[in-house]
Amino acid sequence: MLSEQMQREALSKCIVWFYDGNVRTFYSLDKTHKRAKPNQALGIRRLEKMLMETFKGQWETAIIYENKANGNELARFKRGARV
Amino acid sequence: MEKTANQRLYFDFGEVFQNTKSFIDRHNSRQTQLPQKLNANHRATAELIIRLYLKQLNKAAQLDQLDPENLPGFNTYNESLAKCKGCTKRTIINHRERLVNAGFIRKEQHCGQGGVEIWINPEVMGTVKLSTSYGDNVIKIGQLASLFLDKAKNFHPLVHEQHEQKNNNSKVDNVDNVIKGVPYGHESGKATGTSHEQDKNTEENANPASKRQEKAPEKLCEAEKQEQKPGAGRIFLLSLIRQFWAYARKVLYPDLVLSEPEEREILNLIWESVYGKLHWQASEKDWLNYQETAYNRVNMVARWLARSPGHWIPKPHIYFHPNNERNGFKKTWQWYVRQETLKIGIRNQLLLQQVKAEWQQHKQDKGRFQQKTRLQLFRIQQKRLANYRDESLMRAYQQCLQRCLHLEKLKCKQANHA
Numbered sequence: 001m002l003s004e005q006m007q008r009e010a011l012s013k014c015i016v017w018f019y020d021g022n023v024r025t026f027y028s029l030d031k032t033h034k035r036a037k038p039n040q041a042l043g044i045r046r047l048e049k050m051l052m053e054t055f056k057g058q059w060e061t062a063i064i065y066e067n068k069a070n071g072n073e074l075a076r077f078k079r080g081a082r083v
Numbered sequence: 084m085e086k087t088a089n090q091r092l093y094f095d096f097g098e099v100f101q102n103t104k105s106f107i108d109r110h111n112s113r114q115t116q117l118p119q120k121l122n123a124n125h126r127a128t129a130e131l132i133i134r135l136y137l138k139q140l141n142k143a144a145q146l147d148q149l150d151p152e153n154l155p156g157f158n159t160y161n162e163s164l165a166k167c168k169g170c171t172k173r174t175i176i177n178h179r180e181r182l183v184n185a186g187f188i189r190k191e192q193h194c195g196q197g198g199v200e201i202w203i204n205p206e207v208m209g210t211v212k213l214s215t216s217y218g219d220n221v222i223k224i225g226q227l228a229s230l231f232l233d234k235a236k237n238f239h240p241l242v243h244e245q246h247e248q249k250n251n252n253s254k255v256d257n258v259d260n261v262i263k264g265v266p267y268g269h270e271s272g273k274a275t276g277t278s279h280e281q282d283k284n285t286e287e288n289a290n291p292a293s294k295r296q297e298k299a300p301e302k303l304c305e306a307e308k309q310e311q312k313p314g315a316g317r318i319f320l321l322s323l324i325r326q327f328w329a330y331a332r333k334v335l336y337p338d339l340v341l342s343e344p345e346e347r348e349i350l351n352l353i354w355e356s357v358y359g360k361l362h363w364q365a366s367e368k369d370w371l372n373y374q375e376t377a378y379n380r381v382n383m384v385a386r387w388l389a390r391s392p393g394h395w396i397p398k399p400h401i402y403f404h405p406n407n408e409r410n411g412f413k414k415t416w417q418w419y420v421r422q423e424t425l426k427i428g429i430r431n432q433l434l435l436q437q438v439k440a441e442w443q444q445h446k447q448d449k450g451r452f453q454q455k456t457r458l459q460l461f462r463i464q465q466k467r468l469a470n471y472r473d474e475s476l477m478r479a480y481q482q483c484l485q486r487c488l489h490l491e492k493l494k495c496k497q498a499n500h501a
Contacts, residue, residue, distance in 0.1 A: 011344075041344045044345055045400070074342040083340070
């Protein structure tokens, strides 16, 4: 679980709808180290890895958005595949 | 100093060392106070700098035409020099200061994390000799393409040389103002570059102004400035990068779905690894030729993938990463060079075979050149082969001709003896 500050600083977030009915929001970790420049692509890749490996087979839909008000949709996943 | 196409600058170590020694001796003889003189330690630092600088210059001269009156500076780091010399960083700074005061170092430019760039007094560099070494096949295949070899632009580090490592931050021969980064939204007419370089380790911009640039890219007009320079326009070059990625994606990653930030990252990686950060001031035609070679390389990879199900390539952000020496796209350059060298070799063999056959037919008063004299035939063949602009082919032609004539003489002698 990321701290509130890190959640605020994250460039993207992922909303996951699990098969068991839960809905959770995950925030991206966009830096390779504390002082690195944030890399949004890296954050997205990490979220994708989380979906495909950590929560494999547990979710039905997942959507990655920009972490800001009215942020655009960046990626969409359905039943284990990116669409 | 004159330079011809095949003549390249060469700095003689011995001569420059002699110049260094005499320069320091002269300086010392002029100084009366001890603190202003250069002692043996300063001399050693000066020689270390000279040795590394000459090594880099000679390597650069083999690959590119250097202007002897406007030589690139020596890019180095205090830490690395200190490690080489076995002293502290502070000592190197002090020595450098002393050398600047003595006039040995003409100019210094501090580049922050990029180290320090030093220009040595031209008096010390002395005269330059010309060597007539030919370039390798890589240069024969394409002048522009040869730039993107590791050795071509980002020269091996001067100060890390002894560790056999690469210094990607080396700026020798890259002294021109270059614009870095692929602006994502240039299609909408807002072509903006990020005039900073990403740090290799942190992927962070060394330049603190980079943050401002990212926040307000429309304020920059670097691309417009670039367009005023001679060579291909920046928008044209960026479109080449986009076309390359579109093609590579279609051929190598047909099922890949990417978001905008991911695609932007890949474009930046391609800009860096495949197009050498667009450092080369070449014409549009040269760039288009290079684009063709890049497409060929992609096709080669596609063929290689199709050849066996065990063959695979990593994801694009890894495949096009400039630091990926193991299984990156960079490696395909070697494939391409090998393929082109082979092609040239086969072409030359076929041409020589044709030449030989023509001579034999001519001797027997057959073929389409039967009415021509030997000299006329020679001129025709020479003209035909000269069109290929290949010196090795011309040399092989001369050898072939000599062999033919020699055999003919031997046959005549044998006939006379008989």
